Amino acid sequence: MNMLLQELDNMVVYSLIIINKAGGLVFNRDFNPALNKISVNDLLVLAGTFHGVHAITKSLTPSSLGIPSKERTGIEVLESSQFRLTCFQTFTGTKFLLFTEPHQPNVDTIIHKVYELYADYVMKNPFYQLEMPIRCEAFERGLMSYIRAK
Amino acid sequence: MVVYSFYVFDRHAECIYKKKWAPRPGSSSRVPQPNGVSDDQPQSKALSAEDDAKLVFGTIFSLRNMVRKLGGPEDNFISYRTGHYKLHYYETPTSLKFVMVTDTKTNNLRIVLHQIYVSLYVEYVVKNPLSPVEHPEGAGVNCELFELGVEQFVTASLQN
Numbered sequence: 538m539n540m541l542l543q544e545l546d547n548m549v550v551y552s553l554i555i556i557n558k559a560g561g562l563v564f565n566r567d568f569n570p571a572l573n574k575i576s577v578n579d580l581l582v583l584a585g586t587f588h589g590v591h592a593i594t595k596s597l598t599p600s601s602l603g604i605p606s607k608e609r610t611g612i613e614v615l616e617s618s619q620f621r622l623t624c625f626q627t628f629t630g631t632k633f634l635l636f637t638e639p640h641q642p643n644v645d646t647i648i649h650k651v652y653e654l655y656a657d658y659v660m661k662n663p664f665y666q667l668e669m670p671i672r673c674e675a676f677e678r679g680l681m682s683y684i685r686a687k
Numbered sequence: 688m689v690v691y692s693f694y695v696f697d698r699h700a701e702c703i704y705k706k707k708w709a710p711r712p713g714s715s716s717r718v719p720q721p722n723g724v725s726d727d728q729p730q731s732k733a734l735s736a737e738d739d740a741k742l743v744f745g746t747i748f749s750l751r752n753m754v755r756k757l758g759g760p761e762d763n764f765i766s767y768r769t770g771h772y773k774l775h776y777y778e779t780p781t782s783l784k785f786v787m788v789t790d791t792k793t794n795n796l797r798i799v800l801h802q803i804y805v806s807l808y809v810e811y812v813v814k815n816p817l818s819p820v821e822h823p824e825g826a827g828v829n830c831e832l833f834e835l836g837v838e839q840f841v842t843a844s845l846q847n
Contacts, residue, residue, distance in 0.1 A: 572757045583753055590749050593742050598771050599691040599788065601709060610770035615750065616795075617765055619758035636757070 549638035550684050551620060553651060554580070557668045558630030560588030564671040568684050572620060572636060587612075587634065591624070623648055647684075654679045690841050691772060691788040694743055695808070697822055698782035702740040704828040706837060743786055747776055765797055777801055783808070807836040 551572050555564035562584035567574075575583070591611035598609045615622040616639065623644045625633045633655075635648050658676035659665055665673065695704040747764070754764040766775045768791055775793075777785045777800035785800040785808075811833040812818050818830055828834075 573759055575756060579756065583756070586749050586753060590746050593746050594767065594769055594774075597739065597742055597746065597774075597788075598769065601691065601707075602771060604771055608770075612767050613769055615754075615764075615767040617754040617758055618761075618763045620762075 549641045550647065551636040551638070553636075553680070553684075554584060554634040555655070555671065556584045556588055556632040556634065559668065560585045561668065563669065566677070566680065571638075587624075588632070591626075591632065625649070625652065627652065650683060651680065654683065688793040689790040691790075692739075693788070693837060693841070694740055694784075694786040695828065696740075696744055696747075696784040696786070699821070700744055700748070701822050702737075702744065702827070703822050704833075704837075705736060705740050706834075707736065708841065743774075743788075744784075747774075747784060747786060751776075751778070765795065775800060777804065779804055803837065803840060807833055807840065811836060 549569070551569045552565065552567040554562065557563045562581050565580055595609045595611040598604055611626070612624050614624070619639070620636050621639045621641065621644070623635045623637065625635075625645075625648045627633075633648055633651055635644060635651070637644055637647075654676060658679055659671055659673050662673055662675075665671070690708055692705065692707045694702060694706075697703045750767065751764045754762050763778070764776055766773060768774075771791065773789050773791050773793055775787045775789065775796035777797050779785075783804070785804060787796055787800060789796065808828075812828050812830050815830055815832075818828070819826060
């Protein structure tokens with residue numbers, strides 16, 4: 538029992554959400570039950586809200602900085618007292634949201650590895666329809682073995 | 688560290704204080720285009736200070752609710768960072784919201800915002816008998832001492 542608890546303590550990636558370029562939820566997986574369980578409906582709302590907020594934060598870039606609109610970025614890291622949310626946006630507009638423990642190091646590496654898995658198992662899957670929910674066993678298997686090994 | 692702006696919102700989502708700081712001379716990274724075309728998009732120019740405050744409130748409101756939903760009612764939204772700026776957030780138990788926008792290298796400013804609340808807002812605004820409790824028409828904090836205090840606080844203790 539103690540071993541099991543320790544193992545749970547060591548896993549610090551809470552969950553992964555993938556949002557397509559239109560703000561729709563295409564994938565979500567919980568790895569650690571530290572965060573509240575929320576219904577799929579609420580999760581869809583969350584994905585849409587985050588998509589909108591991401592766009593607003595991009596336009597909130599102080600104009601005195603003189604950064605051209607193309608180079609502005611939206612939220613990259615969000616911190617709360619219980620978790621940290623790292624957002625990685627690909628060039629095509631897909632967003633990867635990784636919820637981790639507040640002090641988890643190397644989140645960038647993890648998120649890039651997840652992107653790699655996505656590119657390999659989802660985008661190269663001939664049966665995958667773009668912008669649709671991801672139902673791909675190989676991707677989930679790869680994801681699980683990578684995150685669990687952390 | 689560089690402070691870009693500072694906002695205070697009351698519990699009715701009204702922006703009761705906002706202040707923007709101009710960048711220090713020479714710190715602007717704007718480069719004139721060779722063909723003489725400005726790279727600023729007109730849409731961002733059209734944003735007035737009021738629009739900015741509304742957008743900031745919308746953002747922190749959504750993010751706060753998102754954080755509460757995921758982390759439980761005791762969880763607090765602290766800050767977010769984009770590639771170019773960082774927004775710090777502090778909410779008092781009475782739902783007053785303090786927001787400060789700084790450069791990305793700044794550490795957590797929660798304590799600083801708490802200090803502004805305790806030593807400036809409470810001292811000069813709450814304890815001022817002439818200061819309105821509610822701000823129905825966006826009257827805002829009309830208190831010279833508070834404004835002076837914030838100004839001094841930011842220029843002296845932060846911009847070094």
